[in-house]
Amino acid sequence: MKHIARKYITQRLWGYYAEEEVVTAARLQKLEGKIVLPGEPLATIEEFLPEEGVYVDNGVIRAAIYGKVRIDSRNKRIRVEPIKATLKIPRRGEIYYGFVSGIIREDLALIKLVFDSQMERLSGTFTGVLHLSQASDRRIESVYQVIRLGDFVRVQVVNEHPLLLSIKQPQLGVVAAFCSNCGAILYRKPGIDHLVCKRCGNRELRKVSTYYMFVDRG
Ligand SMILES: [Zn+2]
Known part of the structure; x- marks a missing residue:
């Protein structure tokens, strides 16, 4: 077996973490404003504090309603804003x-x-x-x-x-x-x-x- 220097392992590990972090950040960034269906997994409870319009199932935060994902990244909060399903009818003056x-x-x-x-x-x-x-x-x-x-x-x-x-x-x-x-x-x-x-x-x-x-x- 080829000997691997400990430094190399550390380097690879940090590289992995950095990559994972970028992937997670990109995934979370894409969530903001996304239109989701009830039951759709959004993130984990490690990532966000669940608020309105979501529920937690086995550590996974899921959408409870049909709506738009709203993320407060500073306070690490996630919610789903309901989309008004009512049909907008053009009114005079609009x-x-x-x-x-x-x-x-x-x-x-x-x-x-x-x-x-x-x-x-x-x-x-x-x-x-x-x-x-x-x-x-x-x-x-x-x-x-x-x-x-x-x-x-x-x-x-x-x-x-x-x-x-x-x-x-x-x-x-x-x-x-x-x-x-x-x-x-x-x-x-x-x-x-x-x-x-x-x-x-x-x-x-x-x-x-x-x-x-x-x-x-x-
Ligand atoms: Zn032309």
């Missing part, structure tokens, strides 16, 4: 984010709502109608002058049944748009009406929101 999913006529577009104003995913599917009269505060002939299929938009609910939307206000409108020519991101340049594609040089018109994501200040 702000949502969604995609232009269809343009039915020159004066009518469909918008599929995906997120609420806090960018929380909606649990239900809602498709609203954007009429030309709610698309711009300028006189326009076609919705193609303000939006295109696939645009990501910030909208306000103006009517619930049927679900009618508006992008008239400055904070409303297109938040992200892509080049009709090549598919690249379109950039807003301060002082220019058109959005600009940096890849192919294409220029396109939109009713841009003050929340527009891609701004080229160069």
Whole structure:
């Protein structure tokens, strides 16, 4: 048998511990915000102090409810925050984010709502109608002058049944748009009406929101 120096064993052992620590830290870091099901193992009682929404079974902390894991790493506490299962229904005046999913006529577009104003995913599917009269505060002939299929938009609910939307206000409108020519991101340049594609040089018109994501200040 090959003789192994004690120093080597110590080195290997410390290496193992360090690795284990990194693995554990990474695992615990991934837990924060994770959506879990009842009974799902989260951590051990050596790692955390169990709080609301969890239970302990044989030293293992498990989720007691369907929800989001919340970790207080300073105080070594873990809990599961319940996710409201109630369906959020768009109400008049509320702000949502969604995609232009269809343009039915020159004066009518469909918008599929995906997120609420806090960018929380909606649990239900809602498709609203954007009429030309709610698309711009300028006189326009076609919705193609303000939006295109696939645009990501910030909208306000103006009517619930049927679900009618508006992008008239400055904070409303297109938040992200892509080049009709090549598919690249379109950039807003301060002082220019058109959005600009940096890849192919294409220029396109939109009713841009003050929340527009891609701004080229160069
Ligand atoms: Zn392009």
